[in-house]
Each structure stands twice: as C-alpha cells, then as structure tokens.
Amino acid sequence: MKRTHGCGDLRIEHDGQTAVLAGWVNTFRDQGKGLVFIDLRDRSGISQIVFDLEDCDDETVETARSLRREDVVAVRGLVRPREGKANEKLATGSIEIMGQAVEVLNRTDNPPILPDDHEAEKISEEVRLTYRYIDLRRPRMQEIMRIRHDLARITREYFDQQGFLEIETPLLIKSTPEGARDFIVPSRIYPGQWYALPQSPQIFKQILMVSGCDRYLQICKCLRDEDPRADRQAEFTQIDLELSFVDRDEVLDIMEGFMREVFNRILKEDLGDIPKMPWSEAMDRYGSDRPDLRFDLELQDISEIAGRTDFRVFTEALAKEDGVVKAIRVPGAADSFSRKITDGYAEIAKMHGAGGLPTVKYTANGFETGIAKFLGDIGDDLVSALGLEHGDAVLFAADTRELANTSLGAVRLQVARDQDLIPAGVYRALWVVDFPMFKWDEDNKRWASEHHPFTAPRADQLEILESDPGGCLSDGYDFVVNGSEAGGGSIRIHNPEVQKKVFSLLNLSDEEAKMKFGFLLDALRFGAPPHGGIAFGLDRLVMLLAGTDNIRDVIAFPKTQNGGDLMSQAPGPVDDAQLEELQLEVVEQPDT
C-alpha cells in the first residue's frame, strides 16, 4: 500500500476518493465485533478510520480490533462525511475513512509513555527525555520542530537576499583563555595537546572579513562547558553573522529587518517601534541590561527627596560613593502586598546584593506600614514625584547605583508576574546599545570584557580607553525581546594597535596574546576591513516564537542539568584501547 495523503490532509472535498494513510494508532475505540474506530496520526494530523463489517471482511475487522496505541499501520479506505457527529476538535473532523484494508507495518511494545500533549504536562521530563522518540511524536513537539525549521529557512532566505554567504568554520579549534570553560578534545597525533570545541566562531568569522568574504552567515553549534539552566544548554545553536564596511546603524538596520521578517512570517506579529536604548538608561529605568518593556513599573531616582530624611537606610546609602535611593510605584498593590509577599521580594533583593527592601503603602490615610514613620517630612514630595494614588505600594532600594538598580530590577520582574502585568501575545523589542567596554573583576583584580575582547570602543571613546577603562563605552549592541536577550554583537576592532591595547587592559601580556590570538592579530595587520556582526540565539528565538520557557522543549535531543543525554546515556566510558591511543590515563580522584 502506498500512502496517498497525510493524516491531517483530508477534508469534505475529498468525499468519494480512495485514500491510503499511514501512521501511528493514536487511539482506538472498539465498539464490538462489527465496528472499530481508529484515530490514525502522522506529522500532519489525525484522521478517524472506521472499520465496519458491512464495508470489509471479518479478517480486516479482526486485524483492526487487534491494533493498540502506537502500532504503525497503513490503511486504505473511502473518504466520506462522518456518519456520526462531526468532531470539532479535529481539522479532519467532518470526514472519516471507511476502512477497506489494513496493513500492520510494525507492532509496538507497550509504550512507557504516550505522545499526548495533555498527558505530557503531567509526565516527568525525565521519562519524556528517556523515551524522546515517543515524546517527539506529540503534536506540540512537532509544531516546535516546524517553527525551528521555519526560522532556519527564513534566516537563509533573508540573508541570502542581503548578500550573505553561508560558510562553515571548524569545530576543532584552539582553546581561548577568555570566556566560558572550553570543552576539550585530545589530539591523537600530538599526545598531550588539545583542541577546544568552539564557544562561538568569533575569531574565524572576523578572519573571514579579512579574507574579503564581505558578508558571512552560519547556523552553528556553540559549546560552553558551564552548568545549564532552564534557558541555557551547554550545547546550543547560534545564527552567526558578520559584515564588512559597515557602521553600527547599518548592522542594526539589517538585523532589525531580519527580526521583523521572522516575527511577521512565523507569528504574524508586527514588532512595531524598536527603540535604541543606551545601556545606562536601561539599567537606570529597568534595572536590567535586557529590560522587559511589556510593562512599566519603572525605577525612579528619589535620592534628592530621600536625602532629606533621617532614615538611616537612606542616609547611609547616599553617603556611599555613587549611592542612590530608587523606588518603584506598584499601582493598586496596597491590598495584595501581604507581609509574606513583600518578605519574598526582600529575599529577591537580598539575593541580588541589596541589604533589604524598604516598603510602604499609600492609602486614603496616607502612608502606612513598613517605613511609613520615616517618611513624615517628605511624604508629599514622594507622592508627587512618584505620581502616587491611594491604594499604591512603593518598593525602595537604597545602595550604590549598581546594586540598587539590579536588585530593584529583579524585584520588578517578580512583581510584574505576581500582579499579572505581563500581557500575553505581546512582543516588545529594543536594542540596548552603548555598553561599557569593561567590567571590574573583583576576584581577579582586573578588567574583564563586558562583551568580548574584540569589541571596538565607540570612536568617540578611544581617547579614554586607557585613562578611564571603566567609563569607556563600546560599540556593542544586544537585541532584546520581552526581557530575553535574543542576540548580541558589536562593531569589532580592526586595528591591531587598538586590539593590543585592549588585550593589555585585560591583563593579557603581549606574549600570551600572541600565543592565544596571534593569528587574529596577524590577520588584522594584513588589510582588515572595518567590520562588525551579531549572533542570535536560535534556541531562545524558538522559545519566544513557540511560547515556552524551557529550552529543552525546542531542542530535539537536549541534555539534562548534569549534561547527560537520558536517551543515549551519554556521556559514557570508552575502551582502554582508545585511551591508550591518545596516551591518556584515568586517575582516581583522591578522597577529600
């Protein structure tokens, strides 16, 4: 029997046609000796097959009666309107296939789980990942894989039209000192020497610019040996891009066009206005370098007003270098903010380094609870500064600017979730620009790259690169959607002298830099064009497009939090002979 249609393809206009479907038995309903219903499922959907003694022979009905969930069968039959009621839950619900012949292509063992979207929400992820081949049969997983495919296809179409070439870069490369922990691979030919798997193709794509490639695209795997999270895997996929002879705004224009195309074609959503927001503004207003613009709850600086109280939490914070007092007005939250809830927010604030989270409610009786008694003289000014109305609550952060921003920013996110302020089906994008070049690494007492060591300082910042590294702004940019960093990149350094200065600020000696990045420094000396680029996190984009907060949902064969694959049981041991060939020996870890 040769398949003629997909299980989700048949409609009332196919009435009278003979069709052959093949797929998995989704459910069966055995009505007795003479009548059996089979819901047959494939990638395209589900069709109801009915076997009736009046329409086919005993043997066919008996075979049909023997079918169980997830058996694989082919069925030939006549398409006709349903004799019983139509099933509005199915796209094919107005028709059924009057089964004439059935061929069992493969029986299944009793399946440990069923590919049912409703069940899947209850089944532990551990079991789903162990039997991933069954889990992936679910309509929802098939839909996500389709979205992922569409994104990859649109990516190639769009950037092809923009003159980009898809070029592969190596997987076995040299380990680089900066950044995440490398996965390493032993060299057989040079025992004791190692390759690293790429954390990103960064250096290679820059060298492709030096090579005159002009515009590069790659959908590539990146590997970082760090602990995973709900939105992070050690092995993930980037849409990696680099362009020559461009400035920042030309890059942003092209990339913005890409994002609009993706959201238009996959979600039928118009991204609307996409503002460019300096990093310092994002931190000050939202307490995050990836602000979620779907709701307000902006951080407001009330340092001037707060400085007029005797409240020690405020005055001591303001006495610090770059100390501030900031506040969030939470409209109408006075009633719902129980002690338990605000204590929870205080925990979040503390987790992000704040000492606590002063809170107050503003009602018809004025300020109540929390730090109300300390606000006596400044109450009226606070009301007008924050635009308070009766029934509002106010959350404060008093600390250095950085700590106040980040702790209050984290609280802002949780408050928005709790107060149900995040609208569904809304996508708000922005560019965050003008990042600092460096952040101070307190542990190692040195400057570290905010983005990566190849990010160019903004042209107007070159003169303070060495005199004031902490204040120097870069030509970097992040694309942020709904509070999620979907992509990030920069204009790169194309001048070897500037690159050397940056390495030296990062405390990389000339010798080290030469050993680790010598080939890049060399390339920059032989006619490097101005260039810049970006990388989008493909997995995170699919998460956004599919509306899931679990990255494992958008990866066909993901790894667990311990980096294991429950289906294939990776990682695992290797033969002694393999180790011998590599001149490797496994040494027992001494007890500690």
Added chain:
RNA sequence: GGGGCGGUAGCUCAAUUGGUUAGAGUCCUGGACUGUCGAUCCAGUGGUUGCGGGUUCGAGUCCCGUCCGCCUCGCCA
C-alpha cells in the same frame, strides 16, 4: 561547588505517630458492546518503595551516605 524541591506498579499519584498482605486511576491482558471520539461496563496481571548502609521487635516513613531529575546562586568573554 552551594541552596531548595522531588524519586513508591510501564505512567500519574496515595499510604495517619514507625505497625496487618504497599493501594487507586490509567496502561496492558481477557470478556461484553454496531456510531464512538479522553468511549463505556466486567474481571485479571503488574512492586528491588532510586541505590547502599544504619537505628528498631518492626522502616516507603527516622538517621547517614550516594545516584538521578527539576528550579536556583556561583558560572555562562
């Protein structure tokens, strides 16, 4: 590496203060049923309570260790 939650039948869960033979639904097996669609009804099979130790007359339950899964802090240029 730290913190939190969890692991009992193939799957989802229950099991009182530590106390009789560890139960239910579902799946599966057998039977009934000619318009079902989460089919229904009847009967039955199914257990290393993650693993290893300990306390106890007695441990799913308490203690110690360990493995696994999820969330999270550190980490993720």
